Amino acid sequence: RGERNFALCVFVFSCEYIWSEQSFQTDPDLPPGWKKITDMAGIYYWHIPTGTTQWERPATRPAPCFAVRSLGWVEMAEEDLAPGKSSVAVNNCIRQLSYCKNDIRDTVGIWGEGKDMYLLLENNMLNLVDPMDRSVLHSQPIASIRVWGVGRDNGR
Numbered sequence: 507r508g509e510r511n512f513a514l515c516v517f518v519f520s521c522e523y524i525w526s527e528q529s530f531q532t533d534p535d536l537p538p539g540w541k542k543i544t545d546m547a548g549i550y551y552w553h554i555p556t557g558t559t560q561w562e563r564p565a566t567r568p569a570p571c572f573a574v575r576s577l578g579w580v581e582m583a584e585e586d587l588a589p590g591k592s593s594v595a596v597n598n599c600i601r602q603l604s605y606c607k608n609d610i611r612d613t614v615g616i617w618g619e620g621k622d623m624y625l626l627l628e629n630n631m632l633n634l635v636d637p638m639d640r641s642v643l644h645s646q647p648i649a650s651i652r653v654w655g656v657g658r659d660n661g662r
Contacts, residue, residue: 537566569628573637576621577603 533542541552543559552559580602586595623643624635632651634644 535566537564540564569626571627572625574623574625574634576623576634579603 533540536542536551539553539555541554543550543552548561550559550561551564553564577600580599582595582599586592622637624637626633626635627648630648632646632648633642635641636643
């Protein structure tokens, strides 16, 4: 048997410059989930949830915003919101609010009736915003909204 000689080499690197805490910069102007990284190669951007990197600064997308007009409100019975019934009930409410708004004797609520607003979807919230002073008129978590309705003229 021959004797084998092994050489052990140990390399010690200092990674402080490459991955120091200053390398990971939080920038409030970046979209959520993005970090600005500075290293020897330069500045790049890291999307933490997906692990992707890019040289170009990611653009911040504005929150979706829609011009809407309030028709008012109607109370609904819980059983009308059951699966299979809710779309009919919501359509009936929309028709009731659309056609009865001029009847002074109706019992339909008229909060904000005819008022122009912005519907803003931001941070998992639905916000109704006054277009004049940008004050929030109503705010509700999107996850808590059970029924959505969009009016249509044919009444189906």
